[in-house]
Amino acid sequence: MSQTIKIGKIATLLAMLSDEEGRLFEEMLDQVSFCQGKVGSMNTQKVISAVETAVKRHQLIEENRYRETHALYHAILEALEGVTRGQLAIGEMMRTVGLRFAVVRGKPYKEAGEGEWLAVAFYGTIGAPVKGLEHEAIGLGINHI
Template sequence: MALSNEKLIGKMAILGVLDESYLSEIKKQGWKYCVGKAGSMDSQKVVAAIETAAKNEKVIQSGIYRETHSLYHAIMEAFHGVTRGQVQLGTVLRTVGLRFIVVRGNPYEKKEEGDWIAVALYGTIGAPVKGLEHEAIGLGINHI
C-alpha cells in the first residue's frame, strides 16, 4: 500500500490552491477537482460553499452518503488548520476570505486502494476589520 510519489494528493491540493497554473498537473492524473472562493464570519457558509461546488462540479456524487461524509471530514480537517484548531468564526469575532480546492483521486500505486479526497484552503483570517487579518492555510485528506 505505498503512496506514489507522483500522486501525492495533499501536495497537489496545496499547490493547486496556491497557484492555478498547477491545475494542469492535477488534470494529468485524470483526477476530478473544483476550485472556488468563500468568505464569511459563519463557518457553516464556508462549508456549504465548498460542498456545493464539489457536488455541482461532480467531484462527489450528491446522492451517495459516504462521499458527502468523506468531503465533510476533509473540509473540517482543513478548517482546523486555518482556524488553529478552534473552528469558530463570528462567535469569536473573526472572519475568513478563502480560496479552496477539492481534489479527488487515488494517490496509491494500487488501483484497489480506491479514491481519496483532499481539501486545501488558503486565504486570510482575522478580525472583521479590513487590514486586521493574516494569511492561513489548511489541508484535509480523507478516504472515500
C-alpha cells in the same frame, strides 16, 4: 505501497495559486478530478456550504452515496481546523475568513484496493473583521472515500 500522486499537495497548490499560475501544472492535474472556489464569511456553515456546492456542481462526489458526502465533510472540517488553529469557530470569536479553496479527488496509492481519496485545502486570510487586521492561514484535510 508507494504513492503515485500527492492529492494533498495538488489541493494545496491549487488553493494557493492564481488561475494563471495553476496553468503551469496542467499535466499533474490531468491525473485527478478537482474544483476550486473562493469564500469569505464570518459563518463556518457558509464556508462548508460553499465547498459542498462547488464539489457537487463539478460532480466530484455522488450525492446519493453517503460515504462520499461523509468523506467530503470530514476533509472540510480537518482543513478548517488548520485555518482556525483547532477552534472551529469564526464569527462566534469575532473572526472572519477570506479563503480560496480546492478539492481534489484521486487515487494516491498504486494498490487499487486503497481506492479514492479526497483532499480539501484552504488558503487565505483570517482575523478580526476589520480590513487589514487579518493574517495568512492554510489548512489541509484528507479523507478516504
